[in-house]
Amino acid sequence: MNEHASIQYEEPASREPKFETKESKFESNETESESDETESESNKTEFESDKTDNESNESEESESAEEETETIPKFLNNTYSDLMTLIIQHNLNNKAGNAIIRFFNKHSNLPTSPLPKNIEKGRKLIDRMKLINLLNKEKTNNNRNYNEQYTSNWWAQTKKTLPTGSYLLSIILYSDASTTDSLGKNTLYSIFVTLGNIITWRRNKPDVKQLLVYLPIIKAKDDTQKISEEHKNIVCRTFHKSLKFLLSPLYDDNGIELELNNSIFWCFPRISMIISDWPEACTFALTYKSTKSNYPCHFCLVSKEDLSNINLNSNQIEPKSYNNMKLYYKNNTEKNVSIENVRNFFWSVPNINIYAATVPDRMYHLDLGLFQHQLNFTKILINKQCGKSVIDEMNRRTTKILRYKDLKSFPNENYEESDVTLLQESINEWAKLFIELFKEHSKSKLQFPKLHSWVFHICSSIHEFGAINEYTTETYKSLHKDYVKKPYKLTNKKEIEKQIMKIIRRKAIITESSSKEIPKTPIVLKYSKKLYEFCI
Numbered sequence: 001m002n003e004h005a006s007i008q009y010e011e012p013a014s015r016e017p018k019f020e021t022k023e024s025k026f027e028s029n030e031t032e033s034e035s036d037e038t039e040s041e042s043n044k045t046e047f048e049s050d051k052t053d054n055e056s057n058e059s060e061e062s063e064s065a066e067e068e069t070e071t072i073p074k075f076l077n078n079t080y081s082d083l084m085t086l087i088i089q090h091n092l093n094n095k096a097g098n099a100i101i102r103f104f105n106k107h108s109n110l111p112t113s114p115l116p117k118n119i120e121k122g123r124k125l126i127d128r129m130k131l132i133n134l135l136n137k138e139k140t141n142n143n144r145n146y147n148e149q150y151t152s153n154w155w156a157q158t159k160k161t162l163p164t165g166s167y168l169l170s171i172i173l174y175s176d177a178s179t180t181d182s183l184g185k186n187t188l189y190s191i192f193v194t195l196g197n198i199i200t201w202r203r204n205k206p207d208v209k210q211l212l213v214y215l216p217i218i219k220a221k222d223d224t225q226k227i228s229e230e231h232k233n234i235v236c237r238t239f240h241k242s243l244k245f246l247l248s249p250l251y252d253d254n255g256i257e258l259e260l261n262n263s264i265f266w267c268f269p270r271i272s273m274i275i276s277d278w279p280e281a282c283t284f285a286l287t288y289k290s291t292k293s294n295y296p297c298h299f300c301l302v303s304k305e306d307l308s309n310i311n312l313n314s315n316q317i318e319p320k321s322y323n324n325m326k327l328y329y330k331n332n333t334e335k336n337v338s339i340e341n342v343r344n345f346f347w348s349v350p351n352i353n354i355y356a357a358t359v360p361d362r363m364y365h366l367d368l369g370l371f372q373h374q375l376n377f378t379k380i381l382i383n384k385q386c387g388k389s390v391i392d393e394m395n396r397r398t399t400k401i402l403r404y405k406d407l408k409s410f411p412n413e414n415y416e417e418s419d420v421t422l423l424q425e426s427i428n429e430w431a432k433l434f435i436e437l438f439k440e441h442s443k444s445k446l447q448f449p450k451l452h453s454w455v456f457h458i459c460s461s462i463h464e465f466g467a468i469n470e471y472t473t474e475t476y477k478s479l480h481k482d483y484v485k486k487p488y489k490l491t492n493k494k495e496i497e498k499q500i501m502k503i504i505r506r507k508a509i510i511t512e513s514s515s516k517e518i519p520k521t522p523i524v525l526k527y528s529k530k531l532y533e534f535c536i
Contacts, residue, residue: 075125079114084122089201094119147414149196149466154272158351162268166255169267170196174209174275174473175284177217178480180488186496188484189215191246196272200413200469211483211504214497215242233342236286240345247271251350271349273357273465275473278449281358284346285320288338295338296449298355299457308439308446310431310455317456320355322347359461359471360453369450370434377438413467424459431455 075081083104087097097119105113116122145151149170159168172194180186193212194203202208218235220226255268274284282289285298295301301318318324320337326347328334334341346354383391415423431451439446462468483504491499 077114080116080122083115084126087119087122088126092119094123097122144417145414146416146420146462147467148199149272149470152464152466154351154464155196158270158272161351163255163266166266166268167258168197169256169258169269170272171250171269172196172203172273172275172470173212173271175215175280176276176473176480177280178484180484180496186488186493187217188488188497188500189217190480190483191215192479196470200467204469204472204474206479209479211479213242213246214500215239233340236283236340236342239283240286240342244345247345247349270351271357272352273359273471274354275361275471276358277361277364277473284358285355286340286342286344287320287355288340291444291447291449293338294336297452297457298358299453300355301337302452302456304447307449307452308435310428310435312456321353325355356461356464359465360450360458360468362468362472363474365450365454365458370448370454373442373448374434374438377441380441381437413469415462415467420459420462423462427455427458 075084083097083100086092086100092100101113101115101118104115116125149155155168155170162168173191174194175189175191177187177189180188191212191214192209194209196203198208216238218231218238220228220231225231250269250271255266258265258267274281276284279289281298287293287298288296290296292304294304296304296307298320300320301324302312306312306316322344325334325337325339325344328337328339329341329343332341344354346352346357379391379394382394431454434451435446458468461471465471484500487500487503488496490503
């Protein structure tokens with residue numbers, strides 16, 4: 001359990017609370033001060049039992065009163081601990097776990113088994129483990145590793161701004177507009193939320209994500225209006241005003257009291273990162289979405305001509321921050337750096353640089369982005385050398401490859417500082433070869449923002465927020481079916497949002513009343529009406 005569920009926590013040094021600034025009260029003309037403090041690590045997480053298959057037996061019901069009332073339960077031995085680590089890490093059900101126990105007991109030749117009588121008993125023990133026991137685990141590795149979010153620079157810097165004795169509650173947002181019908185005529189803009197305190201392998205499962213809201217979508221009456229500057233400005237303002245309405249209550253000066261495992265924790269919610277595809281990242285950062293704009297990267301002020309230049313040094317790349325972007329906005333020179341003429345809500349939010357927080361999504365950057373370019377350009381090269389018949393044969397063989405349904409993310413992705421350096425060197429080597437091979441076959445000469453982002457910003461994102469397994473939209477995409485597409489089919493296509501909210505609410509009530517076990521899909525907030533409505 002130490003390897004897969006331990007919590008790194010160091011008591012912060014005594015310091016005064018820093019919550020009297022204007023920015024924490026979300027006033028329109030506030031100023032902010034950024035913290036350059038270094039490192040401190042903490043985290044809290046909670047184990048949640050996977051759905052059981054009702055294989056408990058009578059023996060577990062007769063657990064001793066002493067065990068039931070134990071204040072801080074522990075595993076009886078290392079073998080017991082290793083077994084439950086194996087079960088949780090690989091998401092094995094009770095049936096498989098019980099088979100492992102029977103196999104071990106049969107062949108170990110031990111007079112007394114060190115394992116529980118069944119897996120459900122082990123799961124109950126994990127549930128009873130107090131969070132405070134996990135919070136106070138001592139750090140055993142002095143080397144700097146980047147894996148879970150609590151090992152990141154953002155966590156350490158943000159924790160130092162909080163009052164002594166409080167805990168950081170990391171909020172991760174995901175947003176995307178999803179079509180409701182097969183024709184793509186109607187869309188809903190959904191935002192989901194999860195917590196960075198939950199370990200990554202668990203957080204990347206669908207039931208740990210919560211539908212937060214459907215944001216309004218401003219529709220144009222025709223194509224002319226759609227491309228107008230006025231309409232674009234209205235869309236951006238509506239988005240950020242909606243976020244302000246939605247998220248401002250998180251930033252109460254006094255924090256919140258969170259009850260976990262019958263204990264109360266004083267927490268301060270802070271938005272850590274935004275997971276989205278490139279257009280949505282530009283919406284949060286209010287940068288131009290066009291890759292042909294002068295400064296298309298939402299991370300930094302690199303010109304479009306230098307997007308394929310992998311030989312830039314740090315002095316030639318100016319990171320975007322609320323300080324320099326706010327200055328362009330105030331001076332009415334925002335067009336010079338390709339940002340919208342709209343005040344960014346996140347300029348007023350403490351502990352977040354929205355330009356760095358919109359992390360490179362692994363799926364869109366690699367699987368559906370750079371890899372697709374590499375594949376397409378490779379086909380062009382093969383076609384020139386060998387002709388179209390070879391491409392047809394290549395496509396035919398590709399279709400014969402069976403889909404592997406159980407493909408999963410690596411659960412224990414971990415970077416030491418040397419690994420990050422090695423990763424950057426490998427990226428540079430790949431990018432150099434990619435450009436040498438394919439630049440002449442690209443109409444834009446490989447001026448891809450995703451190429452620039454992968455070369456110059458992925459390793460800094462690992463330093464800032466942890467391993468890149470955290471930056472994936474894969475499980476979120478599957479949630480669109482449950483919270484957009486399927487409910488939409490049950491409506492009469494009038495006042496869609498209201499009807500979908502009622503459908504999801506009924507589903508949540510049914511799920512809660514029918515079972516106390518963890519559902520396969522998250523239980524949503526009980527929406528009954530729109531929170532607000534306004535005309536533009």
